[in-house]
Amino acid sequence: MRREWVVVGKGPSGLLSASLLLSAGYDVTIVAHGQGSFPLWSGTLDFYSVDQQLRPVAHPGDHRDLLSRYLSYDQWLSGWDTWRQILASIGVETQVDAMGANLLSPTVTGVLYPRYVVPGWQYACPVPEPVTVVSWHGIVDLDLESWAARYQLSSGLEAEIRYRPAPPSWSPRWTALHWAGFFDTEVGMAWLEHDLDEAAVGTNAQYPLLLPQVIGIRGTEKILNRLSLALGRTVKEIPLVAPALGGIRIQERWQRFLVRQGVRLLTGEVILVNNDGVKLADGRMLAGRTVLATGGVLGGGLRVNWDHTVVNTATGEAVLWSGNPEDLPVLSIGGDSSSYDVVGRSSGNWNGDVHGGAGQTLASVLKWWYSLQQEVSLAK
Amino acid sequence: MGAGATGLGVAWDLMLRGVAVIVVDQGDLAHGTSGRFHGLLHSGARYVLTDAVAAGQCQAENLCLRRIAGPYIEDTGGLFAAPPEVPDRLIDQWKQGCRAVNIPVAESVVVKGLNSRWNRVFSVNDGVINGYPLLQALARGIEEGGGRVLTHTRLVGAAEANGKIRKVILESAEGTQELAVDAVVNAAGPWAGEVAALWGDPLPLTLSRGVMVLFSHRQQPQVINRLDMPGDGDILVPHDHISIWGTTDRETALPEAPPPDYQEVIELMERGQEMFPDMGQWRVLRAFTGVRPLYRAPGSGSASTRDISRDFVVVEHPLSGAFSVIGGKWTTFRLMAQQVADRVAGYLHYSTPCQTQSHPLPPRLESFDSSGLAEPFLCECERVSTRQLQQYSGGSLSDLRTRTWFGMGPCQGTFCGHRVAAWQSLRVGVEQSDQELLNFRSERERGMLSALWGDNAVEWLLQRNIRFQGLGEPTK
Ligand SMILES: Cc1cc2nc3c(=O)[nH]c(=O)nc-3n(C[C@H](O)[C@H](O)[C@H](O)COP(=O)(O)OP(=O)(O)OC[C@H]3O[C@@H](n4cnc5c(N)ncnc54)[C@H](O)[C@@H]3O)c2cc1C
Numbered sequence: 103m104r105r106e107w108v109v110v111g112k113g114p115s116g117l118l119s120a121s122l123l124l125s126a127g128y129d130v131t132i133v134a135h136g137q138g139s140f141p142l143w144s145g146t147l148d149f150y151s152v153d154q155q156l157r158p159v160a161h162p163g164d165h166r167d168l169l170s171r172y173l174s175y176d177q178w179l180s181g182w183d184t185w186r187q188i189l190a191s192i193g194v195e196t197q198v199d200a201m202g203a204n205l206l207s208p209t210v211t212g213v214l215y216p217r218y219v220v221p222g223w224q225y226a227c228p229v230p231e232p233v234t235v236v237s238w239h240g241i242v243d244l245d246l247e248s249w250a251a252r253y254q255l256s257s258g259l260e261a262e263i264r265y266r267p268a269p270p271s272w273s274p275r276w277t278a279l280h281w282a283g284f285f286d287t288e289v290g291m292a293w294l295e296h297d298l299d300e301a302a303v304g305t306n307a308q309y310p311l312l313l314p315q316v317i318g319i320r321g322t323e324k325i326l327n328r329l330s331l332a333l334g335r336t337v338k339e340i341p342l343v344a345p346a347l348g349g350i351r352i353q354e355r356w357q358r359f360l361v362r363q364g365v366r367l368l369t370g371e372v373i374l375v376n377n378d379g380v381k382l383a384d385g386r387m388l389a390g391r392t393v394l395a396t397g398g399v400l401g402g403g404l405r406v407n408w409d410h411t412v413v414n415t416a417t418g419e420a421v422l423w424s425g426n427p428e429d430l431p432v433l434s435i436g437g438d439s440s441s442y443d444v445v446g447r448s449s450g451n452w453n454g455d456v457h458g459g460a461g462q463t464l465a466s467v468l469k470w471w472y473s474l475q476q477e478v479s480l481a482k
Numbered sequence: 483m484g485a486g487a488t489g490l491g492v493a494w495d496l497m498l499r500g501v502a503v504i505v506v507d508q509g510d511l512a513h514g515t516s517g518r519f520h521g522l523l524h525s526g527a528r529y530v531l532t533d534a535v536a537a538g539q540c541q542a543e544n545l546c547l548r549r550i551a552g553p554y555i556e557d558t559g560g561l562f563a564a565p566p567e568v569p570d571r572l573i574d575q576w577k578q579g580c581r582a583v584n585i586p587v588a589e590s591v592v593v594k595g596l597n598s599r600w601n602r603v604f605s606v607n608d609g610v611i612n613g614y615p616l617l618q619a620l621a622r623g624i625e626e627g628g629g630r631v632l633t634h635t636r637l638v639g640a641a642e643a644n645g646k647i648r649k650v651i652l653e654s655a656e657g658t659q660e661l662a663v664d665a666v667v668n669a670a671g672p673w674a675g676e677v678a679a680l681w682g683d684p685l686p687l688t689l690s691r692g693v694m695v696l697f698s699h700r701q702q703p704q705v706i707n708r709l710d711m712p713g714d715g716d717i718l719v720p721h722d723h724i725s726i727w728g729t730t731d732r733e734t735a736l737p738e739a740p741p742p743d744y745q746e747v748i749e750l751m752e753r754g755q756e757m758f759p760d761m762g763q764w765r766v767l768r769a770f771t772g773v774r775p776l777y778r779a780p781g782s783g784s785a786s787t788r789d790i791s792r793d794f795v796v797v798e799h800p801l802s803g804a805f806s807v808i809g810g811k812w813t814t815f816r817l818m819a820q821q822v823a824d825r826v827a828g829y830l831h832y833s834t835p836c837q838t839q840s841h842p843l844p845p846r847l848e849s850f851d852s853s854g855l856a857e858p859f860l861c862e863c864e865r866v867s868t869r870q871l872q873q874y875s876g877g878s879l880s881d882l883r884t885r886t887w888f889g890m891g892p893c894q895g896t897f898c899g900h901r902v903a904a905w906q907s908l909r910v911g912v913e914q915s916d917q918e919l920l921n922f923r924s925e926r927e928r929g930m931l932s933a934l935w936g937d938n939a940v941e942w943l944l945q946r947n948i949r950f951q952g953l954g955e956p957t958k
Pocket residue numbers: 110111112113114115116133134135136137138139140142143144145146147148149344370371372373395396397398400401402403404415416445446447448454455458459460461462463944947948951952
């Protein structure tokens with residue numbers, strides 16, 4: 103069995119595959135030409151969180167029909183544990199649903215949405231509770247008054263809101279990344295602590311205090327803990343849209359961890375795959391067995407042409423599409439080629455856009471991983 | 483009846499003659515074809531081979547609109563490029579035709595990006611019409627002159643007395659109302675047949691749809707036409723920073739613009755790549771259709787919809803005081819309005835002659851330069867901040883879209899839809915703004931789905947993720 107692997111793509115599927123390969127002692131190179139979906143991803147691991155009737159699904163175990171297409175129930179459950187452990191090892195603690203109820207986490211518009219595994223920085227609760235939300239002028243995704251009205255509609259509960267002026271260095275050009283960069287500095291942290299002291303005056307200290315998801319990239323947990331201590335209440339974040347800090351934090355930490363462990367991380371566009379490895383658009387060749395974690399149409403692994411032909415960008419192969427838009431999110435690269443494996447969104451059959459991409463990531467990566475292990479033991 | 487180019491044009495003309503006018507539209511301004519057209523201020527050169535009368539009218543009105551509606555016209559100039567199969571004889575005929583109706587033609591240099599074999603290129607004085615702002619200016623002018631513009635109000639009936647029209651019955655969210663009138667002008671575009679039926683004299687209309695593809699970049703500084711007999715897919719129009727490629731001509735059943743037919747879009751793209759070989763790689767935004775009403779004069783049995791003259795007709799109905807105007811072009815809306823208004827003014831015994839040839843339209847509303855403001859954009863693609871929204875507050879999300887242009891850029895509302903909806907919810911409540919957001923989403927999605935390739939396919943998937951995963955919007 104070859105020891106070298108090339109993982110194409112650095113979205114959730116690529117990094118998870120790389121971690122598993124690394125843990126089994128393989129020599130891993132990751133190559134990707136773009137960021138993948140992490141910078142768009144709030145950081146929650148969604149498992150098919152609504153059913154056909156759009157009712158919240160409490161637990162992966164409730165979806166046995168979907169599950170069994172991929173893995174056994176036990177494999178699933180241990181899989182989620184494995185993923186949570188990997189996240190913990192890169193420094194991202196997570197909360198998971200308790201007693202068969204999904205965690206509820208409000209979106210940036212104030213809708214309470216069921217989630218499966220939620221990173222520690224994000225606000226989530228098993229049953230709705232009244233909250234206090236503080237935000238600053240200039241964070242356009244979070245409109246507090248409208249948020250509170252919708253939160254009231256979807257939970258029946260109150261949201262106290264405090265809208266605060268932006269910090270002196272703010273400019274209209276600030277994105278979530280600028281805010282986070284500011285709070286990661288000493289000056290930013292001091293401003294934040296002072297501002298929340300004032301903002302919290304007159305609010306109910308029993309309520310958790312929620313902030314937009316801009317509280318640093320590297321120091322998030324440290325800052326949130328410090329604020330919780332100072333204010334004597336839970337302080338957590340509400341995820342925004344893109345650039346989504348939750349996903350960016352996970353991706354940065356994960357990549358740094360992998361690189362420290364000896365994984366090579368390259369930027370490049372794969373245009374050809376064969377049994378020896380891959381060829382990049384700039385002419386470089388990378389040797390190794392290949393797994394495509396190229397993310398379907400959204401991730402750039404598939405390209406739709408004007409005449410509705412679809413191409414696998416990493417191999418140039420044509421992929422069949424019915425032409426029905428509804429089939430586009432579940433279009434698969436087709437794993438029957440002998441020269442590469444396929445994981446993640448590209449593996450198809452699961453509409454991660456609607457039902458949670460993490461479920462698909464986990465299922466497809468684990469399925470690939472188990473069959474690889476079987477191959478290894480047969481070879482022995 | 484109808485707040486498209488024709489209806490507003492007629493009202494503007496009558497208002498300037500001193501007639502008290504009310505404009506009624508079932509939707510917002512430009513709800514019909516006037517908001518779903520190609521944007522071309524015709525020089526007339528497109529019609530010289532088939533319809534010299536229309537060509538001459540276009541040229542005259544082109545010059546007139548530049549005078550009276552300057553701020554709403556972009557003087558891009560236009561080119562006609564002949565494909566290799568077009569014989570020189572046809573080109574000569576075309577040039578003569580242009581000269582005959584005073585369209586200035588000159589030889590032009592070859593255009594970059596154009597098929598290199600299309601090397602016989604001529605320039606004419608085509609331009610671009612900024613349709614929405616022009617109609618908004620007409621509406622403002624009408625209101626400033628004492629007229630009224632009732633949008634989101636539908637004509638559902640008419641009442642007569644002694645063979646004269648006396649009342650119209652209107653329906654809106656506020657309920658039903660009757661309006662006393664002395665005359666009615668049916669400028670309901672593709673709906674004109676239905677409207678005339680309300681007073682018992684339905685019109686023999688044929689409807690034809692045209693599909694257009696929108697690209698997110700201004701590919702060429704000028705309008706570029708195919709020099710040939712008019713056909714499908716032969717004009718590329720630059721509009722600010724985007725381009726519109728079109729169009730087709732297929733008979734269609736209903737006045738409401740149908741979603742683009744994908745096969746029709748592919749054919750349009752195939753045609754396009756004859757002219758611009760790399761059109762398939764251009765960043766596409768969406769596709770949309772518009773519907774033309776063509777008046778089939780009783781007795782004429784023409785088979786193809788393109789053979790019917792683009793000329794317009796004014797109909798005086800048996801019911802006194804009821805007029806209809808059908809057909810024409812955006813470019814000639816003022817002329818059509820004049821001819822209708824002449825008859826209406828005559829009927830009402832107003833003797834003031836038409837003023838519109840020399841009376842300039844109201845100036846453009848100052849557009850906010852938000853760059854210096856300490857205010858972020860809600861819509862980054864089109865640079866719209868809450869200041870612009872406030873200027874038009876009162877409308878639905880879709881009204882706000884066509885007035886401020888939010889949600890019209892490459893992301894098609896992915897990143898700004900929920901922001902503007904949140905702003906709107908403070909005015910109309912969460913439930914109503916959710917409903918408006920849903921309408922906005924499906925309108926935007928409809929256009930994206932009909933041009934689902936390249937980065938636009940990626941954008942559409944991103945939009946779904948953000949809506950369903952990120953924002954928790956309902957999936958159905
Ligand atoms: C806005 C948004 C929010 C989401 N929110 C959630 C959420 O909250 N919870 C959840 O569970 N799921 C969420 N998802 C879904 C989830 O992110 C995806 O379904 C899934 O994780 C896709 O991961 P992937 O690794 O398969 O692909 P991607 O993350 O798309 O990664 C594809 C990678 O492949 C690379 N690539 C592609 N082609 C080539 C090539 N030819 N050469 C080199 N590199 C190439 C790309 O550059 C990229 O790095 C969200 C998705 C989006 C877009």
